Structure formats: C-alpha cells, structure tokens
Amino acid sequence: MKKDQKIAVSEFFYSLQGEGRTMGIPAVFLRLTGCNLMCGGYGVEKDGILRDGATWVCDTIAVWIKGTTYTFEDLTELMNQKIDFINLLKKGVHLVITGGEPLLQQNRIVAYLEYLETEHACRPILEIETNATIVPSNELDERVHYWNTSPKLKNSGMPENVRINKDALHFFADNDRTMSKFVIADKSDWLEISTDFIEKGLVKKEQIVLMPAADSLELLLLQNKLVAEICIANQLRMCTRLHVEIWNQLTGV
Ligand code: SF4
DSSP, X not given: OGGGOEEEEEEEEEEEOOSSTTTTOEEEXXXXXXXXXXXXXXXXXXXXXXXXXXXXXXXXXXHHTSOEEEEHHHHHHHHHHHHOHHHHHHTTOEEEEESSOGGGGHHHHHHHHHHHHHHHOOOOOEEEEEOSOSOOOHHHHTXXXXXXXXXXXXXXXXXXXHHOOHHHHHHHHTOTXXXXXXXXXXXXXXXXXXXXXXXXXXXXXXXXXXXXXXSSHHHHHHHHHHHHHHHHHHTOEEOOOHHHHHHTTOOOO
C-alpha cells in the first residue's frame, strides 16, 4: 500500500516561490532531508567557517540536516491540518519539492505523487529544485512541470568530481522544462559558468538565471547590483531572492 510508504522530510510550509522563473507564485514547499553536497565546504555545518575556496554557505543546512520519516498518510494528514495541503494543491498552488537534495529520495517522491493521485485525486503542478548531480528517472521526469536546477561552481567549496555530473547536466540541458540558476558571489563566477558549463554543452545559455549569493537583506542589496551588471552585459536573465527581501534570514516562510 502506497500510504504506508515513507519519506524523510525536514519541513513544509506554504508561501511564495522566492527564486527562479516562477518567483512570486504561491507554493507549498516540501523540504526533504539530506544532501549529497555541503556548500560552504565540508565542516561548515559544525562551525560556520567557510572552507576550500567557498565564498558562500548553504542557508538551509540547519534545516535539511535534521528530519522526520513519515508515512505518506501521516505526512499528508499533518500537512492538511497545518496548511490545508490538498485543497491548496487543488486550487493550483505549486508544490515545490526541495532540499537538501530531493533526488536522493526520487523513488519515494514518485511513490508519494502516485499516492496523492490515487488516494486524493490530486496531481499537483510540480517544481523540483535540485543541484543537478543526480539523473532523474523517467517516472519522475514525466510528473515534473519545472526543473529548477542549481549547478554548483567552485565558489561552493565542493570538489569538481562531487558537484559536476555530466550525465545529469546533459539530461537537464536537453530538457525544455529546465531553468538553471547559478549563485553569483563575484564577477569571475560568470567566466566560470561560460567556460565550464556553456562552452562544454552542460548548460544552455537561454536556460540560465543568475541569482546573488546573499543570505541577508544587507548583502542581497549589495549583490543585486553586481548580478544585474553581469546580466545586462551578457544578455542573461536575473532573479533576486524574494524571501530574503521580505523575511531576511527567517526560514520556513
Ligand atoms: S546543494 Fe543546495 S541544499 Fe545542498 S548544500 Fe548546496 S545549497 Fe545546500
């Protein structure tokens, strides 16, 4: 029975999509537990000190590192109680499955989507946010409306063999539902995107959206300008971080 199957969840909440091409759209966020990267450098989760050339740190580590494993039925009941989950999805609110790295649990995601369809007659408008290091299954791909990928640069502090999976990047580059968001901390980041991703056919220029690396409002306002300049000079799309603009460093909103 699908409803007895389980999935590891760190948090869920109803808000607005804060980044990327659907920025501003009402969305339920389901943050799954665990990630295969540690942006900021291995060890940053213990003391907050950036390592291995990282210039920014993942702002959700404290959330995705912990979690609870729920049966599909318990999770759905809890979300219904707290945020009227199924009704929101049926009204067209997007479901954004994020992490951590949600594709670590991709079989469970497919099973949960099947459960929503069979038990609740609900097939949501689905966005999946991924670091693009894992190739999605066909079963998952056919249910996804928007792939929001965020390939990582050197500025993440992650070694190349961990953050670059060519098979996964090719999969997303060839998928017309992909938008690839890059976090920019410095002007040199654009050069790296050009040489290491676009020129190698790992990302298409028209799929790219640049976003400032900023986990506070103060930093965001500074970095917005830098990213805007890069985008104007190179005919690229930019997005800011709506949730940082509105709620600053508060998570779960
Ligand atoms: S891949 Fe995403 S969730 Fe994982 S550590 Fe990096 S920024 Fe955080």
